[in-house]
Amino acid sequence: MTSTQAEVEVSYDVSNEFFRLWLDERMHYTCAVFESPADTLERAQANKSRILHDLAEITRDKVVLDIGCGWGANLEVISALGAREVHGITLSPKQHEEITARRIPGVKVWCVDYRDFEPPVRYDALVSIEMIDHLCSPAQANQGLAVELYRAYFEKCASWVKPGACFALQAILRNRVPRTREDLADLKFTADVIFPGGLNPRLEELVAAVNPHWEIVELYTRREDYGKTTAEWLRRLRANEKRIRERWGDRVFADYDRYLSTCVRAFASHWSSDVQMKLRHIAS
Ligand SMILES: C[S@@+](CC[C@H](N)C(=O)[O-])C[C@H]1O[C@@H](n2cnc3c(N)ncnc32)[C@H](O)[C@@H]1O
Numbered sequence: 001m002t003s004t005q006a007e008v009e010v011s012y013d014v015s016n017e018f019f020r021l022w023l024d025e026r027m028h029y030t031c032a033v034f035e036s037p038a039d040t041l042e043r044a045q046a047n048k049s050r051i052l053h054d055l056a057e058i059t060r061d062k063v064v065l066d067i068g069c070g071w072g073a074n075l076e077v078i079s080a081l082g083a084r085e086v087h088g089i090t091l092s093p094k095q096h097e098e099i100t101a102r103r104i105p106g107v108k109v110w111c112v113d114y115r116d117f118e119p120p121v122r123y124d125a126l127v128s129i130e131m132i133d134h135l136c137s138p139a140q141a142n143q144g145l146a147v148e149l150y151r152a153y154f155e156k157c158a159s160w161v162k163p164g165a166c167f168a169l170q171a172i173l174r175n176r177v178p179r180t181r182e183d184l185a186d187l188k189f190t191a192d193v194i195f196p197g198g199l200n201p202r203l204e205e206l207v208a209a210v211n212p213h214w215e216i217v218e219l220y221t222r223r224e225d226y227g228k229t230t231a232e233w234l235r236r237l238r239a240n241e242k243r244i245r246e247r248w249g250d251r252v253f254a255d256y257d258r259y260l261s262t263c264v265r266a267f268a269s270h271w272s273s274d275v276q277m278k279l280r281h282i283a284s
Pocket residue numbers: 003008012027028029030067068069070071073074089090091092095112113114115128129130131134
């Protein structure tokens with residue numbers, strides 16, 4: 001498998017307090033959607049969750065699963081907007097701890113690999129925000145396994161839902177390859193040091209992999225939004241430089257500064273993008 005539990009812990013378990021310093025107040029660790037130039041990061045993250053809520057067709061009577069639910073930010077929004085039950089799975093013990101501490105009404109969370117998850121119900125709707133980026137390693141992609149691995153994921157998701165259910169999927173994408181040695185080294189650093197075991201999919205791989213289980217009903221790209229999101233994360237990280245250096249050391253600050261600076265350039269230069277899709281389950 002890709003992104004083992006140990007690798008996921010490298011990405012998300014530095015410390016909940018560390019991430020709280022530079023993410024938004026709910027700790028969404030994914031692309032926000034800036035609908036107006038005046039939107040704060042907090043507002044833009046709420047926009048993102050509302051858009052996905054609508055794409056998944058979540059209503060008050062539905063039981064919903066968020067696959068790769070982070071620290072519970074999107075679970076909080078779904079719960080506040082209204083759903084019968086909201087379930088989440090994460091592979092990170094620290095994220096699981098944080099969600100449990102938040103005591104969100106109607107929310108149940110499991111620390112489990114999606115491959116081992118045994119759903120207690122058939123879901124009415126699914127949401128997954130930038131978790132699929134953990135499912136295929138660079139080595140597996142080089143062996144031509146990407147579509148097969150993503151299809152296995154979509155097949156499993158399809159087995160968890162009621163016929164015709166909607167799935168709001170958000171994924172980081174890889175697009176162009178940088179031209180300079182320095183830029184390539186920065187991207188490799190981000191992949192190896194910050195997100196070991198993962199690889200951003202190509203849009204065409206996802207389009208191929210949803211078949212034959214899901215129909216793509218709507219699709220939006222969010223490259224510029226991710227540029228703004230990562231620029232704001234970097235600004236907040238730098239605003240907390242002194243505290244981060246004192247508490248977690250110079251290395252943590254330098255690594256996260258390099259990673260977030262690389263992200264800002266990656267979205268500006270089209271090396272990376274982001275997609276939101278509305279998928280509808282095809283009953284066989
Ligand atoms: C980039 S974070 C996104 C978190 C959250 N969706 C958000 O918007 O902030 C990716 C999430 O996927 C989870 N994850 C990665 N691989 C997983 C797997 N095999 N099974 C379950 N969760 C996984 C991680 O634990 C993490 O919560």
